[in-house]
Amino acid sequence: MELEKFIENFAEQFDETDASEITASTNYHDLEEWSSLVALSVIAMVDEEYDVTLKGDDIRNSKTVEDLFNLVSSRL
Amino acid sequence: MEGLNPFSLSGKSILITGASSGIGRQIALSCAEMEASLYVSGRNVNRLQDTLDSLSTHSGCHHKLLVADLTHSDEVNNLVAAVEPLDGAVLCSGIGLTLPVKFASQDKFKEVFETNFFSQVELVRLLYKAKKLKASASVVFLDSIGGTHDISAGAIVYGTSKAALLSATKYCALEFSHRLIRVNCICPGMVETPLIHRGTVTEEQLHADMMRYPLKRYGRPEDIAYMAVYLLSDAASWVTGQDFVIDGGISL
Numbered sequence: 001m002e003l004e005k006f007i008e009n010f011a012e013q014f015d016e017t018d019a020s021e022i023t024a025s026t027n028y029h030d031l032e033e034w035s036s037l038v039a040l041s042v043i044a045m046v047d048e049e050y051d052v053t054l055k056g057d058d059i060r061n062s063k064t065v066e067d068l069f070n071l072v073s074s075r076l
Numbered sequence: 077m078e079g080l081n082p083f084s085l086s087g088k089s090i091l092i093t094g095a096s097s098g099i100g101r102q103i104a105l106s107c108a109e110m111e112a113s114l115y116v117s118g119r120n121v122n123r124l125q126d127t128l129d130s131l132s133t134h135s136g137c138h139h140k141l142l143v144a145d146l147t148h149s150d151e152v153n154n155l156v157a158a159v160e161p162l163d164g165a166v167l168c169s170g171i172g173l174t175l176p177v178k179f180a181s182q183d184k185f186k187e188v189f190e191t192n193f194f195s196q197v198e199l200v201r202l203l204y205k206a207k208k209l210k211a212s213a214s215v216v217f218l219d220s221i222g223g224t225h226d227i228s229a230g231a232i233v234y235g236t237s238k239a240a241l242l243s244a245t246k247y248c249a250l251e252f253s254h255r256l257i258r259v260n261c262i263c264p265g266m267v268e269t270p271l272i273h274r275g276t277v278t279e280e281q282l283h284a285d286m287m288r289y290p291l292k293r294y295g296r297p298e299d300i301a302y303m304a305v306y307l308l309s310d311a312a313s314w315v316t317g318q319d320f321v322i323d324g325g326i327s328l
Contacts, residue, residue: 045179056278
């Protein structure tokens with residue numbers, strides 16, 4: 001699994017935030033559009049694309065997009 | 077003082093599905109407390125046995141355990157064949173799923189509808205067809221405020237399955253009235269059961285959600301069980317086709 005593709009999939013869950021604003025080091029909790037619904041979308045995206053089940057706590061405890069990428073990678 | 081208390085379930089034979097945990101388990105405990113004889117059903121034999129062992133047994137009451145996965149038609153048929161004609165049935169088995177609309181694909185709907193809708197209606201259909209529901213029996217579906225009284229983001233799959241069940245309740249109530257059989261459903265808000273602690277949302281989010289409830293707490297399984305006892309009892313003999321919201325005021 002590739003980090004670049006993961007970032008792209010992650011960024012797709014946002015409607016108003018431009019994909020260019022989201023990089024590996026982005027702390028997604030700080031994004032203005034970040035919400036519980038976007039969090040649910042990320043969980044659903046990871047389930048659909050990578051067949052990995054994330055919990056709400058995983059989303060809360062990870063800081064950056066890369067943290068989440070690493071977590072998903074570790075469960076593949 | 078048998079016969080004087082219209083809320084008593086004394087002498088009644090009642091089937092409870094989803095009885096191995098959560099609301100179904102509590103309904104079984106409360107019905108046994110009110111002197112009913114029970115068939116407790118569920119998928120997990122160990123947890124079901126635990127429910128059975130916890131039931132109070134008043135004199136003249138007999139409880140039986142029937143393992144069945146209601147999504148398998150042969151097991152549903154075996155269940156229907158195994159029960160003697162019933163005075164009541166409470167259908168509590170259900171699963172949850174939190175998913176935004178854009179990820180709610182047909183296979184997700186199928187999985188949840190299979191348990192929350194198709195298997196529920198199928199069991200009641202077969203019980204009725206096989207005349208395993210006595211005249212004046214009471215059927216209670218465990219529904220939800222989701223999909224009808226409450227629309228929350230991420231709940232489309234679960235909510236629509238429960239909305240369909242609410243609708244089915246009314247059709248069954250109308251047609252089954254020929255045998256004076258009553259059919260109602262209970263629509264709880266969030267109740268403290270394993271189903272709400274699946275981890276999709278964090279415990280902090282759950283707590284914040286709880287504080288939105290006017291009565292400042294989630295429901296306890298007993299809050300729901302007492303309504304089930306009422307609907308099963310003779311006290312509710314003129315009540316049919318209704319959905320009873322028990323939600324700490326969240327839908328206000």
